Amino acid sequence: MRVVAALSGGVDSAVAAARLIDAGHDVVGVHLALAREAAVGGPGSRGCCSIEDSRDARRVADVLGIPYFVWDMSERFMEDVIDDFVAEYAAGRTPNPCVRCNERIKFAAVLERAQALGFDAVGTGHYARIETGARGAELHRSVDPEKDQSYVLAVINADQLAGALFPLGDSHKDEVRAEAKERGLLVADKPDSHDICFIPTGDTAAFLRKRLGPAEADIVDAESGEVLGHTDVAYALTIGQRRGLDLRRPALDGQPRYVVDVDLSTARVQVGPRSALAVTELVGDHVRWCGPVEDGEVHGHVQVRAHGEPVPATAVVRGDDVEVLMSEPIFGVAAGQTLVMYSGTRAVLSATIKLTAHD
Amino acid sequence: MVEESRESIAASLDVRPSEVIFTSGGTEADNLAIKGIFWARQSLDSNLNRVLASAIEHHAVLDPVEWLERHEGADVKWLDVDAWGRVDLAVVRQALATPGVALCSVMWANNEVGTIQDVATIAGLCADAGVPFHTDAVQAFGQIPLDLNLPGLAAVSLSGHKIGGPMGVGALIARRDLQMTPLAHGGGQEREVRSGTLDVPAIAGFAEAVRLGVIEREKHAAALETLRNSLIARVTELVPGATLSGDPTDRLPNNAHFTFAGCEGDALLMLLDAAGIHVSTGSACTSGVPEPSHVLLAMGVSEATARGSLRFSLGRTSTQSDIDRLAEVLPAVVERAGRAGVLSLARSTGS
Numbered sequence: 001m002r003v004v005a006a007l008s009g010g011v012d013s014a015v016a017a018a019r020l021i022d023a024g025h026d027v028v029g030v031h032l033a034l035a036r037e038a039a040v041g042g043p044g045s046r047g048c049c050s051i052e053d054s055r056d057a058r059r060v061a062d063v064l065g066i067p068y069f070v071w072d073m074s075e076r077f078m079e080d081v082i083d084d085f086v087a088e089y090a091a092g093r094t095p096n097p098c099v100r101c102n103e104r105i106k107f108a109a110v111l112e113r114a115q116a117l118g119f120d121a122v123g124t125g126h127y128a129r130i131e132t133g134a135r136g137a138e139l140h141r142s143v144d145p146e147k148d149q150s151y152v153l154a155v156i157n158a159d160q161l162a163g164a165l166f167p168l169g170d171s172h173k174d175e176v177r178a179e180a181k182e183r184g185l186l187v188a189d190k191p192d193s194h195d196i197c198f199i200p201t202g203d204t205a206a207f208l209r210k211r212l213g214p215a216e217a218d219i220v221d222a223e224s225g226e227v228l229g230h231t232d233v234a235y236a237l238t239i240g241q242r243r244g245l246d247l248r249r250p251a252l253d254g255q256p257r258y259v260v261d262v263d264l265s266t267a268r269v270q271v272g273p274r275s276a277l278a279v280t281e282l283v284g285d286h287v288r289w290c291g292p293v294e295d296g297e298v299h300g301h302v303q304v305r306a307h308g309e310p311v312p313a314t315a316v317v318r319g320d321d322v323e324v325l326m327s328e329p330i331f332g333v334a335a336g337q338t339l340v341m342y343s344g345t346r347a348v349l350s351a352t353i354k355l356t357a358h359d
Numbered sequence: 360m361v362e363e364s365r366e367s368i369a370a371s372l373d374v375r376p377s378e379v380i381f382t383s384g385g386t387e388a389d390n391l392a393i394k395g396i397f398w399a400r401q402s403l404d405s406n407l408n409r410v411l412a413s414a415i416e417h418h419a420v421l422d423p424v425e426w427l428e429r430h431e432g433a434d435v436k437w438l439d440v441d442a443w444g445r446v447d448l449a450v451v452r453q454a455l456a457t458p459g460v461a462l463c464s465v466m467w468a469n470n471e472v473g474t475i476q477d478v479a480t481i482a483g484l485c486a487d488a489g490v491p492f493h494t495d496a497v498q499a500f501g502q503i504p505l506d507l508n509l510p511g512l513a514a515v516s517l518s519g520h521k522i523g524g525p526m527g528v529g530a531l532i533a534r535r536d537l538q539m540t541p542l543a544h545g546g547g548q549e550r551e552v553r554s555g556t557l558d559v560p561a562i563a564g565f566a567e568a569v570r571l572g573v574i575e576r577e578k579h580a581a582a583l584e585t586l587r588n589s590l591i592a593r594v595t596e597l598v599p600g601a602t603l604s605g606d607p608t609d610r611l612p613n614n615a616h617f618t619f620a621g622c623e624g625d626a627l628l629m630l631l632d633a634a635g636i637h638v639s640t641g642s643a644c645t646s647g648v649p650e651p652s653h654v655l656l657a658m659g660v661s662e663a664t665a666r667g668s669l670r671f672s673l674g675r676t677s678t679q680s681d682i683d684r685l686a687e688v689l690p691a692v693v694e695r696a697g698r699a700g701v702l703s704l705a706r707s708t709g710s
Contacts, residue, residue, distance in 0.1 A: 028629070028633075067629075067632055067633070069625060069628070069629050069632075070625070071625060072625065113626075113699050116695070116698045116699035117626055117629060117630060117695060117696070117699045118630075118695060
């Protein structure tokens with residue numbers, strides 16, 4: 001196959017590209033330029049398409065002996081990921097930009113472009129497996145539970161899955177690093193990226209304040225209604241958040257307090273004990289089957305954040321909505337988060353959470 | 360060896376040896392001219408703070424001029440160009456008529472679209488106005504005849520590797536009476552305006568490249584021009600959406616630059632690369648993010664059209680069969696890139 005290997009400049013995409021070459025594919029390396037102005041960060045800065053990353057990606061392509069190109073996806077990334085991220089927060093929801101990037105950029109804009117240019121697939125360094133079942137391609141968890149990225153990939157549909165290759169799904173991260181070293185790839189010991197790539201400082205509240213301006217709100221006790229603090233970036237507070245609230249008085253019982261509700265229209269943020277965060281029912285919209293469509297109920301586990309614990313659950317799809325009932329509560333779920341239903345290791349569907357409830 | 364090289368270069372270019380200031384290349388020569396002249400003029404008269412430069416300069420001129428604007432209080436007037444990329448002489452006259460002009464810089468020929476400027480007239484206008492005139496001749500040297508003794512020409516930037524010499528060496532040819540403030544201070548090896556130990560082997564190679572470049576220029580230029588005309592004719596004939604950029608006749612003999620309507624340059628680049636044809640989309644910035652060319656935008660080309668541009672550069676090893684090979688693959692490449700271009704610009708329709 002003719003394959004575009006997306007090279008981020010990191011160790012995972014480098015080894016993925018090397019394995020695609022070994023598998024006999026005709027591989028071209030493509031670095032996605034996602035930011036208009038390349039970040040020139042200090043040491044440890046992990047901004048998207050920093051100069052360091054693009055240079056590392058180029059060196060990887062050199063060492064592997066494949067052609068290297070930069071694709072400017074910055075406009076699409078700005079609109080579909082960054083603007084969307086800001087708009088979601090402004091609307092009181094908590095988005096996952098990596099999910100959005102996979103959905104709209106990597107396995108949409110990039111894949112479409114690659115196919116239009118005569119390529120068959122896009123290969124990335126994601127930790128997930130694609131297995132071909134009786135009814136076509138299925139998305140499965142990586143064998144490395146620490147690195148598993150099936151959650152952020154579960155927004156891609158069957159067609160997109162058919163054009164995707166994840167050569168690292170059967171490996172553990174330490175094996176990938178060792179292999180990079182063996183292959184002479186200098187990115188072998190480059191640190192992992194963790195933060196949101198377009199917020200290299202990790203300070204999401206500051207980023208949002210810059211884009212959205214101040215949003216004053218009182219932080220009140222959910223039960224007594226007593227004002228306990230104040231915030232000037234109410235939209236940046238997320239249900240389940242504990243840190244950074246700067247509350248003036250500790251709770252009487254000495255237990256930590258969490259954000260349990262953010263109401264931007266009345267400028268009130270409520271805090272309460274962890275027990276107030278328990279959720280046993282989720283309603284999501286924007287349902288995506290990432291592989292074969294199932295009839296009726298899906299029994300398995302639901303996961304609501306990238307490295308969250310999967311919880312036993314049953315999902316019922318009704319039109320564009322999905323209702324998920326859990327047999328045990330999960331804590332701190334905000335609208336806008338992605339829910340992914342798993343059946344065993346298989347990611348069956350995803351949806352965007354719009355309502356939560358506790359029975 | 361350095362002095363012999365200096366004398367050899369001076370003889371080839373018909374200038375005096377003391378007018379040859381060796382640098383690390385074209386970029387340093389441009390920086391020395393732009394900042395060095397600006398600062399020297401400022402120390403002469405602090406009212407001299409206007410900088411005139413064409414809107415289509417190479418980044419080696421563009422960026423120091425912008426830097427002077429941002430950090431040194433320079434009042435910059437970008438000189439407009441016409442649809443072929445020629446600097447408007449009426450604009451130059453007008454700009455020179457205003458007081459306080461520290462210097463004027465207009466490249467001899469453009470590196471992207473190949474258009475050759477009327478340097479003789481612009482230098483003359485500057486001479487009349489008493490303004491030092493600098494020209495970046497990095498692209499023009501070795502391609503077209505250069506008269507470095509034109510009245511009003513104060514400084515000329517040259518680079519070694521563009522004429523087949525070593526990389527990392529170049530020169531600023533500066534009139535003996537031109538005052539410049541050094542960029543870097545130290546031993547003052549080069550006329551007290553350029554310090555640093557000289558790269559002697561590179562300079563020797565540079566001198567030989569200059570010598571051969573001048574002797575052989577006419578012969579090579581004629582051959583390149585024939586090939587280039589063939590390339591332009593074939594591309595125009597085979598690809599209906601292709602438009603030649605720049606002056607159709609008064610252009611560098613090794614340059615053909617086109618815009619391809621509805622295509623993205625990097626898609627064309629990728630597909631041609633796969634067919635073994637190496638071209639350029641213009642000039643790439645450090646991270647390799649393709650920006651629409653400031654040269655094309657200054658020529659009035661729309662941003663969308665500017666994104667679909669390609670520069671074909673010919674060299675001494677180019678042959679007619681290279682042109683034939685290009686003609687063979689280009690129509691299909693443009694057709695395919697057109698499809699990808701539309702897709703890539705299309706907005707996603709998800710909720």
